[in-house]
Amino acid sequence: xxxxxxxxxxxxxxxxxxxxxxxxxxxxxxxxxxxxxxxxxxxxxxxxxxxxxxxxxxxxxxxxxxxxxxxxxxxxxxxxxxxxxxxxxxxxxxxxxxxxxxxxxxxxxxxxx
Amino acid sequence: xxxxxxxxxxxxxxxxxxxxxxxxxxxxxxxxxxxxxxxxxxxxxxxxxxxxxxxxxxxxxxxxxxxxxxxxxxxxxxxxxxxxxxxxxxxxxxxxxxxxxxxxxxxxxxxxxx
Numbered sequence: 271x272x273x274x275x276x277x278x279x280x281x282x283x284x285x286x287x288x289x290x291x292x293x294x295x296x297x298x299x300x301x302x303x304x305x306x307x308x309x310x311x312x313x314x315x316x317x318x319x320x321x322x323x324x325x326x327x328x329x330x331x332x333x334x335x336x337x338x339x340x341x342x343x344x345x346x347x348x349x350x351x352x353x354x355x356x357x358x359x360x361x362x363x364x365x366x367x368x369x370x371x372x373x374x375x376x377x378x379x380x381x382x383x
Numbered sequence: 384x385x386x387x388x389x390x391x392x393x394x395x396x397x398x399x400x401x402x403x404x405x406x407x408x409x410x411x412x413x414x415x416x417x418x419x420x421x422x423x424x425x426x427x428x429x430x431x432x433x434x435x436x437x438x439x440x441x442x443x444x445x446x447x448x449x450x451x452x453x454x455x456x457x458x459x460x461x462x463x464x465x466x467x468x469x470x471x472x473x474x475x476x477x478x479x480x481x482x483x484x485x486x487x488x489x490x491x492x493x494x495x496x497x
Contacts, residue, residue: 274425302482313387313473313488314426321483358425362482369482373425 273297276359276374285383289346293359293374296340300372302362303335305344307355308376314358318344349381385409389474389489396464396496404459404492406474412487414480415457419443419470420491426473432457433480464496 276293283289291305302321306314318333320326326333332345342361346353359374390405408415416431428441432451446468448460457476461468472492477484 276425278423311491313475313490315488316485319483319485364482369480371428371486373427375423375425 274359274361274372274374277377278375280378280380282380282382283349285349285351285381287349287381289344289349289353289379289381291344291346291357291359291377291379293342293361294340295342295361295372297361297363297372298340299363300361303333303342304360304362305331305333306358306360306373308358309355317357351381351383354380387474387476387487387489389472389492391492392490393493394495396461396494398464398466398496400464402461402464404461404472404474404494406457406459406489407455408457408474408476408487409455410476410478410487411454412476412478413454414478414484415451415474415476416441416486417447417449417457417459418473418475420473421470429459429472431480461494466496468494469496470494 274295304319305317307317308314323335323337330347334343356376356378358376363370387408413434417429418426420426427443429447430449432438435454438449474489475486477486
């Protein structure tokens with residue numbers, strides 16, 4: 271079983287839809303959970319991060335972590351064509367400079383006008 | 384503020400050739416790292432550095448060398464290129480290597496080995 275599983279999609283939705291992106295993980299040592307957004311031919315950029323179970327909101331984006339189920343989600347409300355990108359979940363374990371950062375494979379999202 | 388700059392953006396090599404991918408950051412970050420991204424796979428860590436003169440191996444280090452002579456630069460060397468090294472390479476940096484530090488990525492180098 272891979273440490274981080276992410277449905278690669280692709281996912282295609284109409285503008286204004288609510289989008290749900292998900293990852294599961296098997297390593298209980300993961301302490302820090304992130305979502306990165308990657309536009310075509312660009313490097314990933316950090317979108318949201320959290321280290322506790324529960325929800326964290328930032329504008330149209332909500333990150334949700336359920337440590338008991340080893341499941342994280344990213345919700346995008348009122349999706350826009352500019353949200354079209356690949357979304358990568360990432361998880362950190364360890365401490366100091368010897369942390370381990372594991373990425374999911376990414377989900378390709380297209381928001382159609 | 385340029386952030387993390389990678390050069391070149393594209394490169395084609397023949398099997399057995401060597402080359403260096405350049406990475407520079409102007410944010411005075413101590414932590415720098417190299418990832419490769421392949422279709423159907425997540426980003427995988429090749430090498431990382433927690434400061435000038437200090438480097439360590441990541442998940443997939445074979446066939447690659449790194450050095451960190453300055454805080455700003457972290458070049459990745461391919462010693463003898465192989466088709467399996469065809470990939471998109473990303474350099475990333477953060478202020479420190481701490482757990483909650485934000486990682487900044489460059490725009491990537493697309494490498495093809497024929």
